[in-house]
Amino acid sequence: MRIGLILSEALSGLRRNASMVISVVLVTFVSLTFVGSAMLMQMQIGTMRDYWVDRAQVSVSMCTALSQAATCTGGLATDEQVAEVQAKLDGEALAPLIRSVQFETQQEAYDNALALLPDDYASFLTPEQFNESFYINLVDQTQSDVIIEAFQGMTGVEEVNDQLQYLEPLFSALTVATYIAIGIAVLMLVAAVLLIATTIRLSAYARRREIGIMRLVGASNRFIQTPFILEGVFAAFIGSVLASGAVLAIVHFGVNDYLRARIDFVTTWVRVEDAWLVIPVIIGIGIVLAALSAGFAIRRWLRA
Incomplete structure (x- = not known):
């Protein structure tokens, strides 16, 4: 050819x-x-x-004095309730699923919010309006349902959120x-x-x-x-x-x-x-x- x-x-x-x-x-x-x-x-x-997915966290927000959730009838979460959540996170059942945990106090949440908001917000926001929170990074983010089930409904816990759901x-x-x-x-x-x-x-x-x-x-x-x-x-x-x-x-x-x-x-x-x-x-x-x-x-x- x-x-x-x-x-x-x-x-x-x-x-x-x-x-x-x-x-x-x-x-x-x-x-x-x-x-x-x-x-x-x-x-x-x-x-x-x-x-x-690698950076998304599950947040466990503790009750504040203003919380209206059914698990917050006692008002502000006590130190014992915060310690109970921490102990559960450190327990043998959940520890293998967790890569790291960060605890944020009300004051830290307040300071972080003011860093993102205009200056005039400081005149009507107070630390007491913010939740103490645990921010949990998981080894596998698809296991977030396990964390949510473990803490949802606990006394002193206002809400549990998977940040990935917003994306x-x-x-x-x-x-x-x-x-x-x-x-x-x-x-x-x-x-x-x-x-x-x-x-x-x-x-x-x-x-x-x-x-x-x-x-x-x-x-x-x-x-x-x-x-x-x-x-x-x-x-x-x-x-x-x-x-x-x-x-x-x-x-x-x-x-x-x-x-x-x-x-x-x-x-x-x-x-x-x-x-x-x-x-x-x-x-x-x-x-x-x-x-x-x-x-x-x-x-x-x-x-x-």
Whole structure:
């Protein structure tokens, strides 16, 4: 099989169907950009989840003099009740689940709150309004239910909270956004596949006399099909390269230069190195889909 002749035929087909090829390139570019964006979003969700799961705490808040919970009928938690909670945390049943425990007094909670709030709050806030609290880091955050069950309902304990529950809506929203991006990407990929198939059929129809002559001189179906498949692959490859550049630009300019400077509470973002991991997948998807679509289209046309 003469490679030079096949390549020249493929390039000739690209020139003849320039407008359709440009359409294929653009649709492939847009669809694969969505694919890459969805992959980066999923990587971002995983990175954020790992970061926060490792740092999320279970808080055991003791009663204050103002607490209205059923477990706080005695008012402010006594030293004995605080000691009971501490002893339970140190006990053989829970100790293997716990990585570290930090105890915060009412005064410390008050000081920490004032450090975050405007100065005028100091005029009406008092330490007595804040809970003494145990902040528990777990070895495995998925075991937080065990801690909650152990302390919920204890006399002197106002409430037990898993901080990770406040982040779940964020993770859920990001996951939905990922699914939306994937859905759009799938629709665009279907459009790209159909465009590639149409382009190949038009190219084959325009060269039907040449194909007939090649058949008469004994050219194999593989020899006839290969230039058409390469046309689709070339167009999809260009679109894939453009999509790869868009993914790199999204991470470099959108994430590194824009989001990092404006969203302080997220400290772990996807990096350019992560984008480079996505690029081979994007290019691979583009080439494989183009080759399959073009191959199927030209085989059907040759059988017709």
